Amino acid sequence: MQQLMKGRILLVTGGTQGLGLAIAEAAARECATGIAIVGRDPEKAERAAAAIRERGAAHGAEALAIVADLAAPGEAERAVAETIARFGRIDSLVNAAGATSRGTLLDTTRELLDVHLAVNLVAPFMTMQAAVADMRRRGAPGTIVNIISMSMHGGQPYLAPYTASKAGLAGLTRNVAFAHRFDRVRINGLNIGWTATPGEAATQRTFHDADDDWLERAAAAQPMGRLGQPDEIADAVVFLLSDRSGVVTGSIIDWDQNVPGAYDQ
Incomplete structure (x- = not known):
């Protein structure tokens, strides 16, 4: 333990399972003061929050379970608002929630495309907007990590809506990093x-x-x-x-x- 997150308030979307939960637990281990996690299932969210509290018990880490469907308008912003209401601020944000259902260009419905864009692109946009607004209001530095995907480079044919949304998130990450570098938001x-x-399974x-x-x-x-x-x-x-x-800041790490782009022959 290096206490890398000592004193930080963190919000993790998709934090009730899989990678998001692993990130929240790692932050608790590294001495984050408060960790809010977002998921759709109330029971799963409370179990995850209990696991995070246990991981951070040595230094009294607090965990907040937020039940929200990030595909719905206003839910991403509400998650940030509830985090700030509980802990007084937000220092760090991880957008780990993701829609991964399949679809090719020819069989993807508008409804499926809308879900991917809502969860994988619009929700991160809105959580970043709300989080950065709080950081700027306080004149405080902050950090954000977006979980993107190797599929942003092109992906398989059956990942057309997923690839579109993740490529958009990569571009958005760089745009916002550049826009707020002098705010000291990385x-x-x-x-x-x-x-x-478990989600991949x-x-x-x-x-x-x-x-x-x-x-x-x-x-x-x-x-x-x-x-991985x-x-x-x-x-x-x-x-x-x-x-x-x-x-x-502004780095997209594979x-x-x-x-990508390398070949055996």
């Missing part, structure tokens, strides 16, 4: 690759007819012999949120074992 993004999470079973050994077979086909791990990514996110990442 904003970066991680393009994560294939990651072993559900996606594989729902959309790809995966069986019980899909993870073992998927891992064996990867260069490092495994998929939430705890490793969480450590990277906490580093980017902390002062240890120095002056870095967090993966495959290299």
Whole structure:
């Protein structure tokens, strides 16, 4: 423990499971004072908040569970408002919530596209807007990390709406980082690759007819012999949120074992 988040107030969307929860737990371990997490399921949110409190029990970390559907107008802003109402401010933000349902250009409905844009692009836009407004009002520095995707480089044919939304988030991350650099608000993004999470397991079973050994077979086909791990990514996110990442802002980091644009032959 390096106390990288000591005294910080953090909001994590998608923080009730998978990568988002791993990030919240890592922040608690690194001495964040208050951590708000956003999810749609009330019971899951409360269980996650309890796990975060347990992880940060040594220094009295507080956890706030916010139940919200980020696809709905106004919910992203409400999540930030509730965080500020509970803790008095917001120092750091992680946009980890994501819609991952499948669709090609030809079979994606307008409704499906709207969901991807709402959750993966509009919600981060609105949480950043509200968080940066609080930071500027207080004249305080802040940090934001957006969880993007390697699919922003192009993605598979069945990820058309997902790719569109994540590519938009990458551009937005750079735009906002540039706009608010003199406010001392640092904003970066991680393009994560294939990651072993419960959500990914559900996606594989729902959309790809995966069986019980899909993870073992998927891992064996990867260069490092495994998929990305939430705890490793969480450590990277906490580093980017902390002062240890120095002056870095506007960076979109490919967090993966495959290299876009590189070929074997």
